[in-house]
Amino acid sequence: MSGDHPVSPPAGPEGLLAVYDEALPAVYGYVIHRCADRRVAEDVTSETFLAAMDSVRKHRDTEPTTPWLIGIARHKLADHWRRAQRTPEPMEELPEPPDDPWDAEVDRMVAHHVLGQLSPVHRAVLTLRYVDDLPVGDCAEILGRTVGATEALLTRAKRAFRAAYPQTHPQRSARGGHA
CATH class of the missing domain: 1.10.1740 (Rna Polymerase Sigma Factor; Chain: A)
Incomplete structure (x- = not known):
């Protein structure tokens, strides 16, 4: 049966x-x-x-x-x-992401590229926290850090990610008169 x-x-x-x-x-x-x-x-x-x-x-x-x-x-x-x-x-190539709707695909490619530009520890903490959806305490344990140090690392990693992420609103730069 x-x-x-x-x-x-x-x-x-x-x-x-x-x-x-x-x-x-x-x-x-x-x-x-x-x-x-x-x-x-x-x-x-x-x-x-x-x-x-x-x-x-x-x-x-x-x-x-x-x-x-x-x-x-x-x-x-x-x-x-x-x-x-x-x-x-250094990361040499990013794998091609699975088939998704175009906007999601582009976002995923850009995010992977930006993650690849970050330091390994920033890439690790962001992946553990936001891809694996682990609590900060678990991230700290995996990375061999205290919770406080991991929270600070996460703050710096998010700041580095935002700084490296390209502008997604072209109309903001177009306000200066150039399209």
């Missing part, structure tokens, strides 16, 4: 192998939408599955699931951002 609920995967390494094909696109999709660099997304996704394999080998009763793997990916991405704070790397 087939129901609406799939059978739970087995525990341990066998369970990880059982969910791998289903979980890989979800984990990669989670990471690529948060880091905007295909190479980094591939590395973080690989690190996620390696860490998951280590975990299920140590704790054989663990039943791997896609949400569990995305949780590991979130931590691996935070690790990447911490490393990037120490040795920043």
